[in-house]
Amino acid sequence: MAETIEVTGLRKRYGDVRAVDGVTFGVEEGEFFGILGPNGAGKTTILEIVEGLRQADEGGVSVLGESPWPRNPRLLPRIGVQLQASSFFERLTAREQLQTFGSLYGVPANKADEMLELVGLTDKADVRVERLSGGQAQRLSIACALVHDPELVFLDEPTAALDPQARRNLWDVLRQINTEGRTIVLTTHYMDEAEVLCDRVAIMDAGQILRLGPPAQLVRGLDSPARISVASGVLTVEDARRLPQADEAVDDGVSLTISTRDPSAVVAAMAAKDALTGVQIHGATLEDVFLDLTGRAYRA
Structure with missing residues (x-):
């Protein structure tokens, strides 16, 4: 299959800290790909470089056949990004927030209600975003990343702060959009989440990929009783x-x-x-x- 993302020899330093240290991997079209690692492993830095939010010191990155840096306007309608820390326009309701995001991509206003239903926020449509709980704001952030039907979606710890029911419901949403053909790149601290959702995972530490492959294959390779x-x-x-x-x-x-x-x-x-x-x-x-x-x- 064609590779949607190609990363080769990626490096990023902050002073003496090697946040990303020679990382190489590819993500195939339609794949659900997970990046796992402890805090400070370099997961978010890699995502930000691939998304075009940060410049690499060394290495090559190709996303949908394009270079994401400098910020590439041709890629913006084709990718959806849910950041680890999201900011919303102040004093807007959840519906208005989605309508505003959608308008940037020419999405009809009525798409907002469809997205609210998708992430289980229909009853919060007229609630201002600053009054949403942490979990509700997280779900709204994911809806904003999906409102323009991107073909490639980046999700940075999307189920953090979600209760078990909301987390499992979101898994169903992510499976659905992946089944529809979208490529998804996910970072998460929940190993069960990666095991259930991801076709392949890269396990990182200290800026390097330690192991990469399908979760079941990695588990079978572990000599554990x-x-x-x-x-x-x-x-x-x-x-x-x-x-x-x-x-x-x-x-x-x-x-x-x-x-x-x-x-x-x-x-x-x-x-x-x-x-x-x-x-x-x-x-x-x-x-x-x-x-x-x-x-x-x-x-x-």
């Missing part, structure tokens, strides 16, 4: 540790958890002992991959 949990008391810890292929067993008084790299052998042995009450099997996740690559130290 599966965890099998059953109700506490079904087996003793000693009996659990004697099961074939069991590596370790811990009972916290609620659940007995067994670590193993061969869960089928352990489950079969537990079934033979009629010890599968409340059984749950947990494999590695994208979060495990992320922590394996970036570590567990606190980040500012």
Whole structure:
């Protein structure tokens, strides 16, 4: 497939800090691409360079066959951008805000109500933007990024500040617009979000891409044991540790958890002992991959 975004040898420094340090990747047309990393990894800087909001020190960037820098007016109608921190026109209602954004691209005023419905803000249409909650403002920001039907959408932590229901509803919206053929580039701190939505992810730290690929492929490449949990008391810890292929067993008084790299052998042995009450099997996740690559130290 054609590449919508091509990034080659990208570098950006701020004094002695290498915010982006030799990054190369491509995003295919129609792909849902995620950029993951701890705070300060360089995710937002990369987005801002690709969007044409910031100039790179070195490297090449092509977006939809065009250079985004200097600010390219030919690209503006073709891309939608939701920034990490959004600013709205003061004293406008949610509907008026969308109508104003849309008017910059020649979008009919009635498109605003369609977008409000899409992000679940129909009942807030006549509420001024400064009176919206943080989550509602976040959803309005996403609607503004989509109001002109862009073919490429950049979303910088779009579900931050959203409650679980709004977050899952937004996932449905993003899946829908991606299914319609739009290319989406997403940054997020939610690993489950990236695992569910993204075709491929790039995991970054210290300005570099550490691993890139489909989430399931990255998870399969991690040498991590599966965890099998059953109700506490079904087996003793000693009996659990004697099961074939069991590596370790811990009972916290609620659940007995067994670590193993061969869960089928352990489950079969537990079934033979009629010890599968409340059984749950947990494999590695994208979060495990992320922590394996970036570590567990606190980040500012």
